[in-house]
Amino acid sequence: MPPEEVRKVPAEPAIEESGLSRRSLIQRAGVIGSAVAAGVALPAIGTAVPEAVAAQSTPVAATPVAGDLTMPPDIPPWMQVWGPLPSEYGARSPFEDGVVRMPSKTSSRTPLQHLTGTMTPSSLFYERHHAGIPAIDPALHRLLIHGMVERPMVFSMDDIRRFPSISVIHFMECSGNSGSEWTEESIAKDVQAGFGLVSQVEWTGVPLKTLLAQVGVDPSATWILAEGADAAGMTRSIPMDKAMDDALIAYAMNGEALRPENGYPVRLFLPGWEGNASIKWLRRLKIGDQPWMTREETSKYTDLMPDGTARQFTFAMEAKSVITYPSAGHKLTGPGFWEISGIAWSGRGAITRVEVSTDGGETWTDAELQGPVLPIALTRFRLPWTWDGNPARLQSRATDDTGYVQPTIAELVAVRGVNSNYHMNGIKSWAVSADGEVTSAWG
Numbered sequence: 355m356p357p358e359e360v361r362k363v364p365a366e367p368a369i370e371e372s373g374l375s376r377r378s379l380i381q382r383a384g385v386i387g388s389a390v391a392a393g394v395a396l397p398a399i400g401t402a403v404p405e406a407v408a409a410q411s412t413p414v415a416a417t418p419v420a421g422d423l424t425m426p427p428d429i430p431p432w433m434q435v436w437g438p439l440p441s442e443y444g445a446r447s448p449f450e451d452g453v454v455r456m457p458s459k460t461s462s463r464t465p466l467q468h469l470t471g472t473m474t475p476s477s478l479f480y481e482r483h484h485a486g487i488p489a490i491d492p493a494l495h496r497l498l499i500h501g502m503v504e505r506p507m508v509f510s511m512d513d514i515r516r517f518p519s520i521s522v523i524h525f526m527e528c529s530g531n532s533g534s535e536w537t538e539e540s541i542a543k544d545v546q547a548g549f550g551l552v553s554q555v556e557w558t559g560v561p562l563k564t565l566l567a568q569v570g571v572d573p574s575a576t577w578i579l580a581e582g583a584d585a586a587g588m589t590r591s592i593p594m595d596k597a598m599d600d601a602l603i604a605y606a607m608n609g610e611a612l613r614p615e616n617g618y619p620v621r622l623f624l625p626g627w628e629g630n631a632s633i634k635w636l637r638r639l640k641i642g643d644q645p646w647m648t649r650e651e652t653s654k655y656t657d658l659m660p661d662g663t664a665r666q667f668t669f670a671m672e673a674k675s676v677i678t679y680p681s682a683g684h685k686l687t688g689p690g691f692w693e694i695s696g697i698a699w700s701g702r703g704a705i706t707r708v709e710v711s712t713d714g715g716e717t718w719t720d721a722e723l724q725g726p727v728l729p730i731a732l733t734r735f736r737l738p739w740t741w742d743g744n745p746a747r748l749q750s751r752a753t754d755d756t757g758y759v760q761p762t763i764a765e766l767v768a769v770r771g772v773n774s775n776y777h778m779n780g781i782k783s784w785a786v787s788a789d790g791e792v793t794s795a796w797g
């Protein structure tokens with residue numbers, strides 16, 4: 355490469371770099387504005403540049419070593435050579451390789467402690483399987499709709515994609531999410547282990563009612579059996595009201611085909627309902643007039659109450675919230691300004707309010723909700739906080755547009771007991787010690 359090329363190349367990234375800096379300054383100004391409005395005085399954040407370095411007008415073409423970066427004005431190695439060329443399918447920076455799902459034999463959990471905003475990258479969407487991930491050839495996959503219908507029909511993927519489609523942003527949560535939090539002895543070590551079975555994407559597909567209109571549903575039908583094409587033959591009974599409301603036959607997430615672990619090539623998606631009912635790898639819908647009482651809605655996915663009876667077909671995920679920053683594993687490096695942030699959601703509608711406590715629930719302050727606040731969607735909340743350096747106990751409490759307020763764990767246990775692992779939506783606590791360590795706490 356000629357020397358002039360070497361000199362020219364850094365010029366373009368340098369311009370972009372300065373553009374990024376401006377955006378970053380604007381973003382920071384926004385945060386400051388919000389914090390100032392809330393009466394929080396921000397200390398200087400960042401590292402002051404020594405006068406001798408700031409006075410240098412000519413960039414130093416030195417190769418810095420890690421830990422000795424006094425930029426500017428040093429020119430780092432990545433400004434001195436062409437980088438890799440554009441690629442066919444993107445990958446994140448290798449420096450982000452530590453942000454990963456937490457896999458076990460039957461599930462993997464979303465690293466909520468590392469995510470921002472409200473959307474989950476497809477590669478980090480949680481998983482729950484009952485017999486692994488089937489390797490389905492979409493050209494061979496079929497969806498059968500039969501039972502109490504005028505015209506039983508089979509649809510190929512090409513058929514399904516010809517129908518008018520919609521795209522919707524909704525969370526999905528496993529009803530076993532936070533099952534660790536029912537007792538103090540069993541609490542999870544961090545937000546990923548305890549709350550990582552919730553994720554959110556933009557889903558695209560065909561409303562189920564569109565396909566049901568094709569087959570002509572018997573007016574006396576009240577239930578639908580949904581069956582997956584995995585080796586578990588996963589089956590759940592779905593009330594007809596939900597099927598005719600917002601149920602979706604989804605084939606895409608975040609703008610591209612579903613990932614295999616999330617139901618490729620097609621799945622049922624039931625907004626706001628426990629994830630298990632949104633049958634993945636959907637191959638059959640049978641229309642009937644009563645539930646089928648499958649294994650997954652009798653011995654599993656029912657809620658055993660203190661008196662020995664069981665709640666059954668508890669589909670909706672109630673309002674819930676959790677602080678993701680700071681949370682267990684994070685460390686506050688000193689007293690002063692910190693932004694408390696987390697996510698809230700409700701399977702019954704939109705989040706209308708999130709309150710945050712830093713003293714274990716004695717006092718509460720309304721957090722700011724990041725808009726647009728969508729129904730049945732993860733909602734980011736933020737609260738500027740000046741930590742005084744004393745031990746603190748962080749909690750969040752969500753309210754949805756039905757007026758439902760997220761309960762304490764004690765209130766939930768008083769009603770449900772601790773026989774069942776499902777549908778835990780009690781208030782979560784994080785303990786901050788005087789040295790800034792954040793750990794999982796209960797009650």
Ligand code: CO
Nearest residue numbers: 529628668669
């Ligand atoms: Co349930």
